[in-house]
Amino acid sequence: xxxxxxxxxxxxxxxxxxxxxxxxxxxxxxxxxxxxxxxxxxxxxxxxxxxxxxxxxxxxxxxxxxxxxxxxxxxxxxxxxxxxxxxxxxxxxxxxxxxxxxxxxxxxxxxxxxxxxxxxxxxxxxxxxxxxxxxxxxxxxxxx
Amino acid sequence: xxxxxxxxxxxxxxxxxxxxxxxxxxxxxxxxxxxxxxxxxxxxxxxxxxxxxxxxxxxxxxxxxxxxx
Numbered sequence: 368x369x370x371x372x373x374x375x376x377x378x379x380x381x382x383x384x385x386x387x388x389x390x391x392x393x394x395x396x397x398x399x400x401x402x403x404x405x406x407x408x409x410x411x412x413x414x415x416x417x418x419x420x421x422x423x424x425x426x427x428x429x430x431x432x433x434x435x436x437x438x439x440x441x442x443x444x445x446x447x448x449x450x451x452x453x454x455x456x457x458x459x460x461x462x463x464x465x466x467x468x469x470x471x472x473x474x475x476x477x478x479x480x481x482x483x484x485x486x487x488x489x490x491x492x493x494x495x496x497x498x499x500x501x502x503x504x505x506x507x508x509x510x511x
Numbered sequence: 512x513x514x515x516x517x518x519x520x521x522x523x524x525x526x527x528x529x530x531x532x533x534x535x536x537x538x539x540x541x542x543x544x545x546x547x548x549x550x551x552x553x554x555x556x557x558x559x560x561x562x563x564x565x566x567x568x569x570x571x572x573x574x575x576x577x578x579x580x
Binding site: 375376378381382423425426435436437438439440441442443444464465497500501502504505508509511 | 529557
């Protein structure tokens, strides 16, 4: 599938025009992982956003026997957005539970794009806030 | 339309899942969550729709693999 069409199915990019999506697509680097591979490790520095384009990943918090799975994320979801927003270390370990294709967006390159085009920054950061809200609501519902 | 669905499986220690589908989930549908198959028992809107996206929540139960038990 053409990358722009694929990005249209990702809520984080909702509201961007085709031309704006083209500019985002130019930042994307494809990466393929095998089932069991770790994409991010909790506590490590993080400088990228990952868009899951095929497959599924599991988000784990904690280490060793205290580790727990908090959510699985499938096609169209993003991981690494907290590091993109706040620049802090990875908040979770993300492991592939199936062979997975992701597109990687480097934080510095994305921030340069947002500086150059504030409309893209406004739309994507608003959507990232909504995505974090959605995940928080999901977390609340798992505790009902 | 894209339906972004929060899937929760009560009674398990599974953290559930967030997936996109092109069809609105309805009670009785079966969905794949990694290696698991689940059946939808309740659906509700989680957030107002935005553009082509609907934001839904589905409470599900595990579908026991055939031959188990």
